[in-house]
Amino acid sequence: xxxxxxxxxxxxxxxxxxxxxxxxxxxxxxxxxxxxxxxxxxxxxxxxxxxxxxxxxxxxxxxxxxxxxxxxxxxxxxxxxxxxxxxxxxxxxxxxxxxxxxxxxxxxxxxxxxxxxxxxxxxxxxxxxxxxxxxxxxxxxxxxxxxxxxxxxxxxxxxxxxxxxxxxxxxxxxxxxxxxxxxxxxxxxxxxxxxxxxxxxxxxxxxxxxxxxxxxxxxxxxxxxxxxxxxxxxxxxxxxxxxxxxxxxxxxxxxxxxxxxxxxxxxxxxxxxxxxxxxxxxxxxxxxxxxxxxxxxxxxxxxxxxxxxxxxxxxxxxxxxxxxxxxxxxxxxxxxxxxxxxxxxxxxxxxxxxxxxxxxxxxxxxxxxxxxxxxxxxxxxxxxxxxxx
Amino acid sequence: xxxxxxxxxxxxxxxxxxxxxxxxxxxxxxxxxxxxxxxxxxxxxxxxxxxxxxxxxxxxxxxxxxxxxxxxxxxxxxxxxxxxxxxxxxxxxxxxxxxxxxxxxxxxxxxxxxxxxxxxxxxxxxxxxxxxxxxxxxxxxxxxxxxxxxxxxxxxxxxxxxxxxxxxxxxxxxxxxxxxxxxxxxxxxxxxxxxxxxxxxxxxxxxxxxxxxxxxxxxxxxxxxxxxxxxxxxxxxxxxxxxxxxxxxxxxxxxxx
Numbered sequence: 001x002x003x004x005x006x007x008x009x010x011x012x013x014x015x016x017x018x019x020x021x022x023x024x025x026x027x028x029x030x031x032x033x034x035x036x037x038x039x040x041x042x043x044x045x046x047x048x049x050x051x052x053x054x055x056x057x058x059x060x061x062x063x064x065x066x067x068x069x070x071x072x073x074x075x076x077x078x079x080x081x082x083x084x085x086x087x088x089x090x091x092x093x094x095x096x097x098x099x100x101x102x103x104x105x106x107x108x109x110x111x112x113x114x115x116x117x118x119x120x121x122x123x124x125x126x127x128x129x130x131x132x133x134x135x136x137x138x139x140x141x142x143x144x145x146x147x148x149x150x151x152x153x154x155x156x157x158x159x160x161x162x163x164x165x166x167x168x169x170x171x172x173x174x175x176x177x178x179x180x181x182x183x184x185x186x187x188x189x190x191x192x193x194x195x196x197x198x199x200x201x202x203x204x205x206x207x208x209x210x211x212x213x214x215x216x217x218x219x220x221x222x223x224x225x226x227x228x229x230x231x232x233x234x235x236x237x238x239x240x241x242x243x244x245x246x247x248x249x250x251x252x253x254x255x256x257x258x259x260x261x262x263x264x265x266x267x268x269x270x271x272x273x274x275x276x277x278x279x280x281x282x283x284x285x286x287x288x289x290x291x292x293x294x295x296x297x298x299x300x301x302x303x304x305x306x307x308x309x310x311x312x313x314x315x316x317x318x319x320x321x322x323x324x325x326x327x328x329x330x331x332x333x334x335x336x337x338x339x340x341x342x343x344x345x346x347x348x349x350x351x352x353x354x355x356x357x358x359x360x361x362x363x364x365x366x367x368x369x370x371x372x373x374x375x376x377x378x379x380x381x382x383x384x385x386x387x388x389x
Numbered sequence: 390x391x392x393x394x395x396x397x398x399x400x401x402x403x404x405x406x407x408x409x410x411x412x413x414x415x416x417x418x419x420x421x422x423x424x425x426x427x428x429x430x431x432x433x434x435x436x437x438x439x440x441x442x443x444x445x446x447x448x449x450x451x452x453x454x455x456x457x458x459x460x461x462x463x464x465x466x467x468x469x470x471x472x473x474x475x476x477x478x479x480x481x482x483x484x485x486x487x488x489x490x491x492x493x494x495x496x497x498x499x500x501x502x503x504x505x506x507x508x509x510x511x512x513x514x515x516x517x518x519x520x521x522x523x524x525x526x527x528x529x530x531x532x533x534x535x536x537x538x539x540x541x542x543x544x545x546x547x548x549x550x551x552x553x554x555x556x557x558x559x560x561x562x563x564x565x566x567x568x569x570x571x572x573x574x575x576x577x578x579x580x581x582x583x584x585x586x587x588x589x590x591x592x593x594x595x596x597x598x599x600x601x602x603x604x605x606x607x608x609x610x611x612x613x614x615x616x617x618x619x620x621x622x623x624x625x626x627x628x629x630x631x632x633x634x635x636x637x638x639x640x641x642x643x644x645x646x
Contacts, residue, residue, distance in 0.1 A: 032500030039430070039497045042488035070616055072623035103483020103498065103505040107463075110482050114463040120598050121486050122462035123605065161620060169612040173605060183597045184456050184490045187589055199601055 012348055019345020022338040026100055034338040040329045045339050048321030050097030050346065052178055053314050054090055055128070056202075059210035060217070061087025061135060062171035069164040076237075078230055081142060081363050082221060083214050085354065088135040091128065093350050100342055120180045127174035134167040142361050176203040182320055188328040191261045192275045193320045197251065204248045205282070205313045211241040212286075212309035219303045225358060229299055238302050241309065242290040249283045274315070274323050282312025391453075391571060392472040392517055393539035394526060395546055398576040399556055400533035401444040403437055407525035407534055411435045411448075414513060414524035431497045434510040435525060438583050443576075445583035446534065448525075449474065449495045449510035450563060450570035452593075457487035457496060459595035465507075472539070472571045473512035481507060492567055492589060512571065539571060546575055560587075568593030 026034040037044050060083040067073045068080050099105040111125040137156060144153040156163075179202030186194055195201070215234050222229035256262050265272065286305040295301035326332055357363060405424050412419035417432050427438045428447070435448035451474045458466045458474060465480035466487055483505060488496045499505035513523040521527070526536035535542065546561045562574035566589045574580065580587055 028503075030501055030503050031498075031505065037500070039488065039500075040494065042485040042498065066616075070620045070623070072620075072627060101484075103485065104481060105483070107480075107482035110463040110480060114465075114480050116459075116461055116464040118459045118595065118599060118602065119462045119464075119486075120602060121460060121484060123602060125462055165613055165616050165620070168616055169609060172612065173608070177601075180598055180601045181486075183601065184460055184594050185492075186594070186597065187492045187586065188489075196597070 012352070015341070015344045015348045018337075018341035019348070022341040022345070023100075025338050026342065031103060034336065034342075036334060036336040036339070038331075040331055041325070041333045043321060044333060045318075045322070045335045045343055046097055046101035048318050049314075050343055051094055051101070052317040052321055054094040054097065055175065055178060056206050056209050056313060056317060057213055057310070058087040058090025058094070059171065059175060059206035060214045061090075061138075061210070062168050062175075063207050063210035064214060065138065065164045066168045069161060070168065076233055078364075079214060079218055079233060082217055082358075084135065084138050085142070085357055085363055086213065086217060088132075088139045089350050089353055089357075091132040091135055093346050094128070095132065097343070097346055120177050120184075124174050124177045124181065127170045127177065131167060131170040131174065134163055134170065137163055138167065142363065146361050171206075172203060175206040176200065178202050179320075185325075188325050189320065190271045190324040190327060191259065192256075192264070192271055193316075193324045195255050195259060197255050198320070201248070201252065201255075204244060204251070205316065208241060208244045208248060208282075208309055209313045211237050211244065212306040215241070215302055215306035216310060219299060219306070221358075221364070225364065231299060234299070234302050235297055238290055238296050238305065241305070242287070242296070245283060245287055245290070245309070249287065252283075271319075271324065271327070274319050278312055278315040278319055280312070281308050282316055286312070391470065391539050392512075392536065393451075393542050393571040393573060394448075394512070394523060395535045395537070395542040395573045396446045396575070397533050397535070397546075397549065398443065398445050398574065398578075400531045401437065401446070402531055402533075403439055403444045404530060405437050406528045406530060407435055407446065408433070408437060410524040410528035411510070414516075429495065429497060429509075431499050431508045434508065440578070440582050443578050443582070445574070445576060445580075445585075447583070448572060449512070450493050450566075450572045451510075451512045452567060453569040453571065454567075454593035454595055456490040456492060456567070456594040459598065460486040460490040462486070469514060469518075471514070471517050473514040473517055474571075475511045475514050476507055476509065478506045490594070492586075492594065539573075542573055546573055549575060562587075565591040567591075568596075 022034060031037060035044055035046075064076060064080050064083040068076050099108065102108060111122055116122050138160075140156050141153055144156065176199035179198035179200075182189055182194070182198055183196065215237050218230060218234055253262075256265075265275065285308045289295045289301055289305040289308070292301075296305075322333060408424060409419055411417070411434050412423070415434055417434070423433060426433055427436050429436055435446060438445045438447060451472060452468075455466070455468055455474050458468050462484060463480045463482055465477050466474060467477070468474050485498060485507075487507060488494075488498060496507045496509045498507060513521075516523060522536035523534075526534045529535075535545075537545075543561065543564055550557045550559055550561070557575055557577055558579060560580070562576070562580050562585060563570040563572055566587075568591065574585070576583075
């Protein structure tokens with residue numbers, strides 16, 4: 001077997017090795033030794049990035065299946081499979097990250113039998129659990145086709161539409177509920193982000209990020225898997241993204257004004273700078289790029305807008321879950337290297353699994369074999385580590 | 390009727406008997422070093438803070454409608470009708486949402502443990518259920534910490550302020566904060582000096598999440614019907630177009646674009 005040793009392969013191995021050591025520290029020496037969490041700051045990047053951003057970045061799954069199977073926009077069909085793959089991997093990795101963060105991970109099944117329907121976390125747990133199952137079923141035809149298992153394939157296809165409906169409903173619920181989680185903290189979260197509309201904002205931004213991630217992914221796959229770029233499809237997604245961002249932007253502005261926080265935008269503070277960064281990346285830059293038809297129609301312009309949206313809403317999730325809480329906690333939280341190493345390793349494994357799936361399963365419509373020089377993990381890895389900044 | 394504690398800081402002499410009694414009751418270590426720690430932690434559920442010759446206790450407020458209880462996905466935390474907010478470690482999966490949600494920052498965590506528990510004052514539930522006082526109240530030599538019916542204690546606190554207005558700031562902490570708490574505080578200096586925030590809303594925090602969660606049962610069937618309806622329309626349109634021939638398909642495609 002030929003193994004080509006490249007720079008990015010080395011980086012990948014290094015990240016996974018660091019993650020493996022971090023895993024040892026976490027499970028043999030506890031949360032105290034492996035994180036910079038404290039009684040004042042009980043949630044760090046494993047919740048703020050791995051879970052909140054992870055679920056958000058996987059939102060393409062429900063957005064695209066709804067567009068194709070419910071709205072019947074058949075033109076989008078060629079990109080449904082890679083999107084479902086991303087979503088499925090995303091949710092599996094979110095669950096893995098959760099095992100690191102939970103103090104008693106072996107009790108993760110407890111919500112199944114110990115219920116508290118008043119808890120947002122309980123609802124999120126159920127939705128994520130059920131939706132991961134739905135995604136596994138939505139993904140299963142790809143595997144069943146690969147091994148030519150006609151009978152189970154027929155069964156899955158027969159229940160596909162109810163499955164898609166269920167998936168969209170579950171996603172709507174838990175994407176918004178991740179925002180609802182923070183409604184209980186009016187005394188802790190900075191007013192830039194604390195609003196009764198948090199669930200609405202989380203849901204709308206999940207759709208925006210779902211679309212942006214789909215554009216991002218298609219662009220990346222066309223570059224690195226030697227595929228043709230589905231430009232007309234991406235242009236259409238770009239148009240919808242423009243609409244979603246506009247609605248989100250208007251609501252967000254309305255909400256800030258209504259709560260009388262608009263004035264604070266002009267007063268220099270730690271939160272103000274982070275807020276402006278978020279708004280610039282998530283709204284201002286992509287809205288400008290996408291409203292110029294000349295930019296919107298080029299692959300480069302679309303790609304830039306998509307990356308900006310993704311980075312902008314990652315900033316938003318981190319602001320809600322981490323930076324917006326720091327003043328009330330009276331400290332600055334900076335993740336320990338082990339927290340970052342484990343997050344990095346989870347992302348790297350995600351890319352490796354994606355690449356393996358593309359290689360061995362009929363993910364893309366015209367399934368072309370890839371050559372060694374186009375080793376996907378290695379080329380793509382730096383982009384994502386950048387997205388995690 | 391629920392039980393409560395009234396702590397009157399003007400009667401406190403900083404003897405720390407409450408701390409020692411609490412440690413003994415909860416089987417926690419207690420010595421001179423721990424006595425000097427002026428904060429709650431995984432090994433210290435109540436602390437007497439000093440600010441010159443003014444003192445203030447910190448402990449779990451055992452809220453009337455506690456955020457920690459409402460957020461716990463596995464119901465490991467519960468508010469008993471007698472007052473105490475109790476914790477059942479065997480249910481806990483360690484999500485720490487209780488810690489994130491508590492407006493007073495009370496629940497502490499055993500960060501160094503591989504089987505960590507949430508630690509906090511639980512208002513001596515065994516004692517209270519047996520009709521006894523909490524350990525801290527029983528051992529207070531000056532009556533600064535008093536155990537009793539919440540309503541009675543509120544009336545008594547009002548009376549103390551009324552009888553001696555120059556001795557107190559005119560506020561009973563815990564009557565209204567986040568919907569009321571089972572620990573009530575009286576002080577001669579502003580509560581902020583001891584880290585008690587006075588900008589809390591007077592409505593119980595769980596209402597804010599419940600307002601959203603309570604809509605879910607309606608949303609699910611509605612969502613199914615609406616999405617199913619859209620599916621039916623879009624696919625029916627396709628079927629009709631197919632039936633009407635290729636020309637119709639082409640025109641509908643153009644329309645869609």
